[in-house]
Amino acid sequence: MHDMSTHALHHHAPPTGFIRKYIFSLDHKVIGKQYYGLGLVAVFTGMALSWLMRLHLGWTNLAIPGLHLLSSTGAPGNVMTPEYYLQLMTMHATIMVFFVLTVAPFAAFGNFFLPIQVGAEDMPFPHINMMSFWVTFVAFCVLISSFFLGDGPALSGWTGYAPLSAVGSVAGPGQGLGQVLWAASLAIFCVGQLLGSLNFIPTTLDLRAKGMSLARLPLNVWGWFITSCMALTAFAVLMPACILLILDHVAGTSFFVPSNLVINDQLQPHSGGSTLLWQHLFWFFGHPEVYIAIVPGMGIVSHVLIANMRRPLLSYKVIIGCMFSIAFLSYMVYGHHMFVSGMNPFSALVFSFPTLIITIPATIIVLIWIGSLYGSRLRINSASLFALGFISMFVAGGVSGFFLAQPSIDIVLHATYFVVGHFHLVMAVAAIFGIFAGTYFWFPKMFGRMMNETLGKIHFWLTFVGAYCIFMPFHYLGLAGNIRRYQAFSGYMEPLIPVHRFITVAALITGAAQFIFLYNLVHSRFWGKVAPENPWECTSLEWTVPSPPPFDNFGGRHPVVYHDPYQYGVQTESGADFIMQDSPETAKPA
Amino acid sequence: MKKNRKRVSVVILAGLALVCLGALLMSQKASAAAEGKITGTVKLNGAAPHMKGIDMSKDPYCVKQHENSPAHLENVVVSSGGGLENVVLYISQGLPPAVSNQVASGQPVFDQKGCMYTPHVLAMDVNQQYKVITSDQTTHNIHPLPNPLTGNIPWNESQPPGAPPLIKSWKAEEVAIPVKCNIHPWMHGYFVVVKGPYGTTDSDGSYTISGVPPGSYTVTAWQEEYGTQNQKVTVTAGAPAKADFTFKAK
Amino acid sequence: MAKIFAVTLILIAIGSAIPIVAHIWEPAPDISTHGAVIDEQLSETMVEAGLSFLAAQFVLAIFVWMFSNRPENAKIGHFPGGATAMVLAGFLLVGTEVLALGIFGTKAWASVYFTPPAADAMPIQVQAGQFAFYFRYPGPDGKFGPLHPNLINEANENFFGLDQTNDQDSKDDIVTAEMAVPVNREIHLLMHSKDLSHSFYVPELRIHQDFVPGLDLSLHFTATKIGKYEIVCTQLCGLGHYNMRAYLYVYSQQDFDDWLKKEAALQ
C-alpha cells in the first residue's frame, strides 16, 4: 500500500501505452472519465427499458416490433408478457439506482475533481482506485448478462424482497439464475464502492494542499466526503445481505425463507427464516443509498450555483451541517419503507418522527439556495439552468415526503404511484439534473472543449418541462389508488389508463431529448470550441490548471491556498469580481 | 448469442423431424402388412363424485365466459352412460422398439378457453411436438411441473391475448405431467407423455389405439384420480382387439 | 431566458396544483369507521405540503426573474437576516409543521393499530397465494380447523390445506374466492400467506397490510356502506401480481346470511 501512496506524490513519467493510459489507467482523471462513460451507457440502457415499460403501460397489448429478438419467451409475437415487464422494471431500477445515480455524481465527478480541488496530484492508492472501477464494471456486466442467460433477469424489483427472491425458479420465470446474478452483481458493486471510499476519505483528509483547511474545501468536496462516509457503512451492510440471499437461493439455507411455504402445490424445503430480516438489512442500506444519490448533487449544485450567482451562499457551514445531519438521520429513518410490512406498529412511529425531522435540514438547504439568489448577479447558462432545475425538482419531490413520512397516510398511499412519483422526482430526476449541471459546468475542464450552449438550453427546456409532465401525474395516479409494479390496469384502475398514455408520450419525448445531450457531448468532445483555463471565472483549484489538466494535475507545482473557496463579488486590484483560492491577493474593502 | 442459440435449436429440431420421419417410414414398411388397432370403452363403476364448482370471480373476463355454463372441476367427467372421459390408454409392454420409438404424426393442441384447459388431459408421444394456444382475451401463464427425475425440464411462459402458439415437446416418458396457470389457480390439466401408439377416451368413454402391429401387449389406462389399470390384449391382423376398463368410484 | 424560466416555473407550479385543488383525482370515498381521521390527516398534509411547494417555486421564480443577467458592476445584495433567518425559518416553520403532522398522525395511526378487536368481532381468514386470495369462514361451530400445508392441492380446490374428513373443526368451514361481510359489523381479519409476501389493500376501507410468510397477522375493521369493492395485492409477488385481486361485498346482514348459505352449498 505504501508505495502506491508515494506513487501518487513522486510522479513518474505518465504512461505511454494505450492500455495503461486509457484502460488500466492509474490516473484518477481517466478513471473518473471511465466511470462517467459507464454511467452514460447505463443511463441510456435504463432509459430504453423505461421506454418499453411505458409503451406497455399505455397500450398493454401493443406489439413492439423486434421485441422478440430481445427475448423470445418474454415477448412472443412482440407483445410483452407480464413477467418480462417486471424483469424490465427490475433491471431499469437496479441499473439506474446503482450504475447511474451512484456512479455518475459520486464516483465519476468525484474521481476526476476531488484530488484537483483539494490540491493533490492523485488519489493516494491509484491501484485500488483502478480496481474500484473495474470491479464496478464487472458488476455491470454480470447484471446485464442476466438478460441473455436462463429465463431472463430477476423480476422481484430493485428491493428483491425475500422469499420471492430466495425460493428459486419455482416462484416463476426470472427467479432462477437471473435472481442469483442480480444479487451477485450487487455484492460485487458493493466491493467496488467500498474500494472507492477507501480512496475518497484519505484524499480529503490527508492530501490537501498547503492552506487548504477543511473550512476551505469546496462544498461539492464536502458532498463527496459525506457520501463516501455513507457509502462505507451502507454498502458494507448490503454485501452480507446479498451473500445470505445467494446462499438461501443456491445452497438451501434458510436465512430469509420461513417454513411451510407451498408454491405450486410443492412444499418448500426451508425452515424458520425471517422475511422481515431481509427488508431490515436491505432498507438499512436502501435509505442511505437514496442520499448517496442526492448529496453529491447538492454539493455540485451549490458549487455551480455559487459560481454563476457571483456570490457565496448565505452560509457555508450551515450547508455542510445540514448535509451531515441528513446523512446521520438517514440511518434512523429506513423503517418508513416498512410501515405496513408487518413490523411492530409502534416501531412505525419510532421511524416516522426522524423521517419528518429529516425534512428540516433539507428545507434549510433549499432556503439557503433560494435566499442566496436574492441580490445575486445570476448568470444564465446550461449549467446554472440545470442547477435551478435541481432546486425546483428537489422541492417538488421533497414535499410529497411529508405524506409518506406518516404511517397513517402511508396506509392509503403505500405502494401506489404516489411513491413512484416521489422518489423519481427527489432522487432520480433531481440527482440527474445535478449530473447535467456538473457536466455542462465541468466538461470544459474534463475535455478541454466547450459544450454547445444552444443545444444545452434546448436540452434543458425539453427535460425540465418533460420531467414535470412525466412525474407530477404519478402523484395524481397514486392518490387515485393506482398500484405500482402492475403490468396492466383493470378494475378500478382502468379509468386511469389515459393518464398513463399521457405520461408515456411525455416520457418518449423527454427521452428523445436526451439524444440532443448525447450529440452535444460527443460533438463538443471533438469539435467543440477550445476551452480556456477558467471559462466560468471560478475560484476553486480545478480552474487554476490547464484544461484538460496535465497528468499530475499541477504540473509539478504545489498549489498554496489563501482563501475560502467562494471569494465572489469582491473588489480586486485586477478588477475581477473574484479571487482564486490560490492567489495571495486580498479583496479591497468595499 | 441469442440468435445463434435459435439457429442451433432450429437445426436440431429439423434433424429431429427428419429422424422421426425416417423412423415413421421404416416402421410403416415393417407393419404395413397388417395394421392392427385396439378399441374399447372405459367406464366408472359407482356414483360419480361431486365436482366442485369453480369460482372465477378473481378475473371478471373468466366469469363472463361462464355466465350461462357454470364451470366445474374436470378431475372426473362421466357421461350419462357411465363412460369416463379424459382417460389415456397406451401400451406399456410388448411393443417392438421400432414401434415404441415411432412418434405419432400431427401436433396435438392444448387450448386455453374460458380460463379452462381443453382438453383437460393431453396425450402425446415422447418428442412429439404439441401446440399450446389461447382463445382467451386475458393473459395466461402455462406452467407444467414434470418430475425432475425423469429428465423433463419444467417451463413457465405467459401467453398474452393473441400471442402466437407455443410449440413444445417432452424428451422423456412421464405419466402424467401436471400443468397449471398461476394467474388463474383453478386452471389445471395434464400432459401424458408415452412411447408408441396411444388413445384418449372421448365424452362417452370410448377410445381407439391405432397403428398397433399384431402381437400381444399390456394396455394401461390412466385416470388422474383413479390411477392406472393394466390389461393383456392380443392384436391380430384385420379385426381390432377389444379392451374395456372399469374404474371403481372411491 | 431567465424570465422565461421564471414564467415556466410559475405555470408548472400552478398547473401541478390545479388537479389537486379541483379534486380530479383523489382517494375513493371512505367506507370505514376509522378512515375519517386518516382522510383528515391527508387533507391537512395536502394543504401544508401544497403551500410549501407553491411558495418555494414562486420565490425561486421571482428571484431568478429579478436577479439574473444584471450588469457586472451591480451591487451584490444580501438577503435580510441571512442564514440565521433561513435556519430559524427551517426550524420554526417546518419544525412545527412536521411536529404537528407527526403528533396528529400518531393519533390516526393509533386509532387503526393500537385498538384490540371487539370480542364479538366476526373472524374471517384470508389466505394469499400466487396469485389469488381465498377466504375461509368458520361455519356454524365458529371454529377454524387446522391447516396442513402438505395437503394444499389447487387441482382439487383445497387451497388452504384442510383435512375435512378428519378435522372436526374443518368440516363446516366455508372456503370462498370472494369476500363478503355484513355492514356495520366489526370484522376480525386473520391474515395468512401460503407462499410469498403479498398485501391486502382495500382503498375504500383505508386498510393496507402486508402478508408475512411464516407470521400470521390480524386486522380489524368495520365497513359502513353496502356495495362491491376491490381487494388488491400491492406487494410484488411474481408475474401474476397485477392480476391478484378479489372482490369484497358489503351486504346487509340478511343478504350476507343468504350469501353464506349459497357458498356453503357449493362446498
Add this chain to the structure above:
Amino acid sequence: MATTVHEPPQIEPRVPELGHSGNGGRNLLPGGGRLRGVRDFSPPPASTALWVGLAAITMTFVAFTSALIVRQGSATDWRHISLPGILYLNTAVLLASSLTLEVFRRSFLKRRGAINAKQGAVDLPRTSAGWLYATLLLGIAFVAGQYLAWLRLNAEGFYLATNPSSSFFYVLTAAHALHVLGGIGGLIYIIRRLSQGMLRPTALSVSTRYWHFVDILWLYLLWLLWAKL
C-alpha cells in the same frame, strides 16, 4: 465570458517529503493566514485508509450479527452447535501470531529509532524477518485449523443448510478466514519490502494494526458462535 485575469501564484520549490507519504504536512497555512481548523500534521493516507477499511469490515460483521440475533430470536428450529474443540487451539494460534508480529514491530522500530527519521526509506534496517515468518506460519496454521474445524462439523453431519446455527457458523468463519488471508497477503508484502530494505514504518504499523483487528474480530465471533443469545 472573459477568461480569467488573475496572476498565477508564486510556484514554490517542491520539497520532497520522505518518511511519511501523507503530504498533509503541506496543509499548513502560509504565514499570516488564520490557523483555524488546520492541523500541522495529518497522518499518512495509508493509516486513514486502514481505519476506513476497518470501519467497513466492522459494519459488515455488525450486519451478520444482527442477522444472527434476529434469526436466532425468531427461530423455533435453532439447534445450537457445540463448537469443535480445535477452534480454541486456533484461537491460541491466532493470538500467538499477533504476539510475534508485535515483537517484530517493536524491534524494527527500535532499530530504526537510531536512524534519523527524516532520511526515511533511504537506509532502513534489515532486521531479521524471523518473527515475521513465525507470524506468517501461525496465520496459515490458523486458516488450516479453521478448515479442520469445518471437516469436523461435516463429520458430525452439520452441513451449511442443516440448521441456521451451522449456516451462520460456516458463513462467519469463512468471512473471517478471508480477512485473515488478506492479512497474510499483507505479511508477504511486508517480508518482501523488508528483504529489499524498503520497509516503511507506516506499512508495518498498518498491517500490524489490521492483523490485531482480525484477531480481536475472531475473539468476538468465537463468543458470538459459542454464546446462546
